[in-house]
Amino acid sequence: MAYELVLLEGDGIGPEVSDATVAVLAASGVTIDWLRMPAGAGAVPTHGTPLPDATLRAIERCRVALKGPSTTPVGGGFTSVNVAIRQALDLYVSLRPVRSIPGVRTRHDGVDLVIFRENTEGLYKGMEHEPVPGVVETLRIISADACRRICRWAGDWARAEGRHRLTLVHKATIMKQSDGLFIKSFREVGDEDPFLRRDDALVDDVVRELVLDPTGFDCLVMENLYGDVLSDLCAGLVGGLGVVPGANIGDRYAVFEAVHGSAPDIAGQGLANPTALIQSAVLLLRHIGERTAAARVERALLSVLAAGEVRTRDLGGSADTAAFRDAVIAALAQEAA
Numbered sequence: 001m002a003y004e005l006v007l008l009e010g011d012g013i014g015p016e017v018s019d020a021t022v023a024v025l026a027a028s029g030v031t032i033d034w035l036r037m038p039a040g041a042g043a044v045p046t047h048g049t050p051l052p053d054a055t056l057r058a059i060e061r062c063r064v065a066l067k068g069p070s071t072t073p074v075g076g077g078f079t080s081v082n083v084a085i086r087q088a089l090d091l092y093v094s095l096r097p098v099r100s101i102p103g104v105r106t107r108h109d110g111v112d113l114v115i116f117r118e119n120t121e122g123l124y125k126g127m128e129h130e131p132v133p134g135v136v137e138t139l140r141i142i143s144a145d146a147c148r149r150i151c152r153w154a155g156d157w158a159r160a161e162g163r164h165r166l167t168l169v170h171k172a173t174i175m176k177q178s179d180g181l182f183i184k185s186f187r188e189v190g191d192e193d194p195f196l197r198r199d200d201a202l203v204d205d206v207v208r209e210l211v212l213d214p215t216g217f218d219c220l221v222m223e224n225l226y227g228d229v230l231s232d233l234c235a236g237l238v239g240g241l242g243v244v245p246g247a248n249i250g251d252r253y254a255v256f257e258a259v260h261g262s263a264p265d266i267a268g269q270g271l272a273n274p275t276a277l278i279q280s281a282v283l284l285l286r287h288i289g290e291r292t293a294a295a296r297v298e299r300a301l302l303s304v305l306a307a308g309e310v311r312t313r314d315l316g317g318s319a320d321t322a323a324f325r326d327a328v329i330a331a332l333a334q335e336a337a
């Protein structure tokens with residue numbers, strides 16, 4: 001059976017890491033017909049918008065997309081395409097597993113965390129205005145429904161994957177009402193599902209503990225901005241942005257993308273590490289029920305990283321994107337042989 005899935009290549013290093021990932025998936029034994037749709041800064045000159053309606057309709061039809069990073073202008077300009085997709089398709093969960101990679105040396109070993117970031121609310125609603133000149137107000141929206149559904153999804157996922165603890169990250173000492181509502185919702189959902197250990201911690205305490213000893217945490221659920229910041233921090237714990245995958249998931253659609261951005265500093269030079277997007281594709285394969293292929297791709301990828309001979313520059317190697325892709329494909333072929 002062939003799957004029809006949407007591919008958004010993205011900007012900057014997007015086409016490079018997308019090509020590598022598509023090639024690895026083609027070697028995985030799963031047949032995917034990719035529907036390539038425009039999105040991001042690259043779509044503006046041709047379509048007059050960074051997120052054409054046809055792209056959203058294609059994701060709605062196919063339900064699942066793989067997405068490269070998109071460039072967002074700083075300060076003014078168009079709204080982030082990522083934020084727009086998450087809101088338009090109600091992809092309320094940002095799932096980001098963060099794991100140490102055997103053979104990739106970092107400050108800490110044995111990191112195995114999962115971040116669940118609420119993906120539709122908080123400060124990322126983008127509701128800003130200037131009530132009087134020189135004063136800008138940004139609205140931070142937290143609703144009970146959104147808190148409950150992310151907490152419920154995170155708890156269900158944690159239990160299904162055999163995790164043992166879910167920690168709510170907040171700052172309810174200061175934002176007593178909004179983060180207070182998050183805590184209340186978290187506890188209500190916990191009362192319905194007593195088989196998972198749940199606790200909560202202040203965001204500043206959590207970041208300090210994460211850099212000192214990240215092995216002390218298991219699953220972390222939090223609102224949008226904390227999740228954005230902690231995801232990048234946790235990426236730094238396991239080898240950087242080039243290795244950490246992500247997924248944006250809702251009740252009807254899912255878009256799989258790495259945590260990293262379009263990396264304009266290395267775009268077009270063949271230097272990008274496709275590991276993060278390949279890992280995102282592993283999450284995609286699991287999501288569509290192709291668990292065997294997902295495990296094969298993951299094993300092949302990790303074996304190349306563990307061997308250490310073929311690595312991209314961000315991990316201290318000298319291989320280019322294509323050489324790394326070919327090494328993963330060769331490892332897949334070897335496994336099949």
Ligand code: NAI
Nearest residue numbers: 069070071072082241242259260261262263266272273314
């Ligand atoms: P970035 O993640 O693109 O780059 C930060 C640093 O990490 C750079 O030095 C870059 O070279 C390196 N890096 C990132 N991914 C890498 C990879 N796969 N292999 C090797 N090195 C890698 O973050 P930055 O520079 O802050 O943002 C660039 C653009 O990306 C901005 O327009 C931003 O808005 C956008 N962005 C898009 C995201 C998305 O589409 N999901 C997420 C984050 C940022």
Ligand code: MG
Nearest residue numbers: 228229232259
């Ligand atoms: Mg980010």
